[in-house]
Amino acid sequence: MKIKYLFVFVVVFLFFKTNAQNLRGTILDKSTQETIPFATIQYGKNNGVISNIEGKFSVDTTRTRNIDSLKISSMGFETFSLALVGFRDNDSIYLTPAINELSEVFLRDENLTARELIDLFIKNKDSNYVTDANQLQVFQRTEYKTKFKDYGFELTKANYIKKSTRKEINRDLEETSKTVIGSNTTYFRERLVDVYLNEKDSLKIIPQKAIKIVSSDADQDIEEIQTKAFKKIFEKLENSNSFKVRTFIITVEDSLDLSKINKQLEKRVDSTKTKNIRNSYKSFLPQLNFKTGLFEPLSEVDDYSFEIEDVTSFNGEMVYIINFEPDRNRAKYRGKLYITAENYSIVKFERQLIEGKSEQKLNLKFLFGVKFDSYRNDLEMMYFKNAEGKYYPKYIKQTDGQYFYVDRKFIFKENEDNRRERMKFKLNILAEVNNFTSDEFFIISENKINKNQFDEIKENEGIIIKEFDRYPSSFWKNYNVIEATDKLKNYE
Numbered sequence: 001m002k003i004k005y006l007f008v009f010v011v012v013f014l015f016f017k018t019n020a021q022n023l024r025g026t027i028l029d030k031s032t033q034e035t036i037p038f039a040t041i042q043y044g045k046n047n048g049v050i051s052n053i054e055g056k057f058s059v060d061t062t063r064t065r066n067i068d069s070l071k072i073s074s075m076g077f078e079t080f081s082l083a084l085v086g087f088r089d090n091d092s093i094y095l096t097p098a099i100n101e102l103s104e105v106f107l108r109d110e111n112l113t114a115r116e117l118i119d120l121f122i123k124n125k126d127s128n129y130v131t132d133a134n135q136l137q138v139f140q141r142t143e144y145k146t147k148f149k150d151y152g153f154e155l156t157k158a159n160y161i162k163k164s165t166r167k168e169i170n171r172d173l174e175e176t177s178k179t180v181i182g183s184n185t186t187y188f189r190e191r192l193v194d195v196y197l198n199e200k201d202s203l204k205i206i207p208q209k210a211i212k213i214v215s216s217d218a219d220q221d222i223e224e225i226q227t228k229a230f231k232k233i234f235e236k237l238e239n240s241n242s243f244k245v246r247t248f249i250i251t252v253e254d255s256l257d258l259s260k261i262n263k264q265l266e267k268r269v270d271s272t273k274t275k276n277i278r279n280s281y282k283s284f285l286p287q288l289n290f291k292t293g294l295f296e297p298l299s300e301v302d303d304y305s306f307e308i309e310d311v312t313s314f315n316g317e318m319v320y321i322i323n324f325e326p327d328r329n330r331a332k333y334r335g336k337l338y339i340t341a342e343n344y345s346i347v348k349f350e351r352q353l354i355e356g357k358s359e360q361k362l363n364l365k366f367l368f369g370v371k372f373d374s375y376r377n378d379l380e381m382m383y384f385k386n387a388e389g390k391y392y393p394k395y396i397k398q399t400d401g402q403y404f405y406v407d408r409k410f411i412f413k414e415n416e417d418n419r420r421e422r423m424k425f426k427l428n429i430l431a432e433v434n435n436f437t438s439d440e441f442f443i444i445s446e447n448k449i450n451k452n453q454f455d456e457i458k459e460n461e462g463i464i465i466k467e468f469d470r471y472p473s474s475f476w477k478n479y480n481v482i483e484a485t486d487k488l489k490n491y492e
Contacts, residue, residue, distance in 0.1 A: 376401030
């Protein structure tokens with residue numbers, strides 16, 4: 001082998017791993033042997049992931065170098081470094097709990113109260129967090145759970161079909177309802193999205209990949225069940241004219257075309273539309289950097305009591321742990337804030353809705369047949385520093401629980417001038433549902449952009465969601481996403 005080729009070979013071997021693969025591992029507490037969720041694993045210049053709720057993680061080594069190291073850190077533990085070349089697939093990594101020898105020194109020298117720390121956070125937030133235009137690559141994983149306590153449709157009147165046809169429709173609807181009532185359904189969605197943020201109200205979205213993992217048992221897919229129910233109704237009632245739809249004294253639709261509904265149901269394709277993602281992200285993502293507002297309790301500090309619990313370390317910084325509890329009846333959350341001692345930035349935020357409280361609530365069950373209760377609303381956020389020393393959100397988890405009840409009668413009247421010739425039918429809809437949603441957002445990368453770059457971004461309309469009945473373990477190969485939990489991997 002010629003000398004120059006030998007030199008190139010040595011350089012390539014030294015700096016880059018020869019086999020591109022995803023290596024998996026588990027983070028554990030050295031003293032208790034318990035797994036550590038949401039630990040940060042950094043490697044290379046700009047690469048990093050976090051461990052999942054089970055302490056497991058996966059790193060993409062496609063462009064890593066053999067001289068790179070894994071740097072693992074978690075709140076309250078000593079940072080641990082390991083040469084990447086010495087890390088083997090499915091290795092366990094143990095972190096040592098940090099001894100807070102500096103706690104008393106910080107508390108005594110600073111002599112700050114919890115409320116003063118929060119005031120300093122608010123004062124410095126605009127200079128501590130990323131507020132300029134930037135591009136985020138976001139991985140989102142969502143778990144949906146639905147339990148139907150009651151569910152049903154009934155066609156009570158239809159003056160342009162035979163009575164026997166109406167009874168046939170209702171028999172089919174009753175059979176559909178029986179498969180739903182009391183059922184528990186679970187499915188998952190994952191998607192990768194490029195997000196471009198400019199000013200606080202300017203946001204562009206480009207979805208890249210998306211999957212849905214749903215059981216192969218059709219009865220477990222509530223969306224499919226509801227689609228079948230509507231098809232059974234409207235394919236028998238189809239009419240070329242349009243209808244006005246009313247419930248109670250409220251007009252829902254002035255010109256509903258039943259034939260178009262049937263076509264939409266026949267051609268329904270599961271997709272993720274850019275405008276829908278943009279709308280869901282628009283009020284959420286800018287607030288994460290405290291640009292457009294503050295989360296409660298920070299927005300309602302007078303309603304809460306705050307107390308310094310301890311001082312610990314996080315990613316090499318000393319951090320105050322502050323507990324908060326309601327101090328007034330209207331306050332509804334409890335949790336912890338983690339504020340850095342150096343520049344008073346929040347690097348971690350944990351908030352839980354207190355049992356018995358509601359994030360939103362509406363009870364018009366006896367008046368209008370509608371009741372709604374958002375009885376769970378938990379939020380967890382974690383922040384990292386970028387190369388410029390500014391903080392940006394790295395991981396967000398939001399968990400919501402909602403109860404919904406509706407018992408309404410809908411009246412469909414044909415838009416026909418001759419009242420005697422006018423076709424009409426009545427449809428009763430009953431649903432009593434408990435919904436649970438868990439959203440995880442992991443910011444894979446964060447990069448600064450300028451206004452011209454933002455203006456040049458062209459959004460697409462959306463992408464088709466690929467559907468699987470079991471989790472496709474290789475789908476996110478070569479992406480630094482959150483490792484799937486055993487629950488998700490074993491779902492079928």
